[in-house]
Amino acid sequence: DTGVSQDPRHKITKRGQNVTFRCDPISEHNRLYWYRQTLGQGPEFLTYFQNEAQLEKSRLLSDRFSAERPKGSFSTLEIQRTEQGDSAMYLCASSSHAGFPFSGNTIYFGEGSWLTVV
């Protein structure tokens, strides 16, 4: 399977604990994105990497959240001191470099990592 893979698929943690999610993008894709989706909502943008550089972070990404992509391949999203409001599905996506028209650039989403904070 050469799609975007995420691990773990499900995580239940106690409030205050740290959690880390991993994303392996499609191998030739240099762009990687993290989104968060809560029940009844569409995905919300969190952050974006081009190769190893984190080029943009949403205001949704508080200082408890940190994302890395150290070698421009896989990425990790860590949440420190989890809160119940962090419960959501964390989606990773990847794409090749976007040229114009954008219609030539498809973003592929992984299956998501579900986080439940109890």
Next chain:
Amino acid sequence: TQLLEQSPQFLSIQEGENLTVYCNSSSVFSSLQWYRQEPGEGPVLLVTVVTGGEVKKLKRLTFQFGDARKDSSLHITAAQTGDTGLYLCAGVGTGAGSYQLTFGKGTKLSVIP
């Protein structure tokens, strides 16, 4: 902040009926994408529309981008039970925001046999 509003939020129809889902914004997008998402899975891209007024067809699905590139619609003809799912529209930002997708809340479609 760019917002996309989708309507209806929920739709339950009989198999064989037609339906239209709307996606509206006050902002202009460089392009707009439609996704379908199954429970517990990530969204899967259905189509991207780029040009104002553009119409694209994918079997029984017809997608239209508004002339002003602020709104879009998805029309399904003769719905089948396999069409059941969450349909999301997502706008692609312009200029420096072109990497970012702004999603609507989605339309949850249930097709009843």
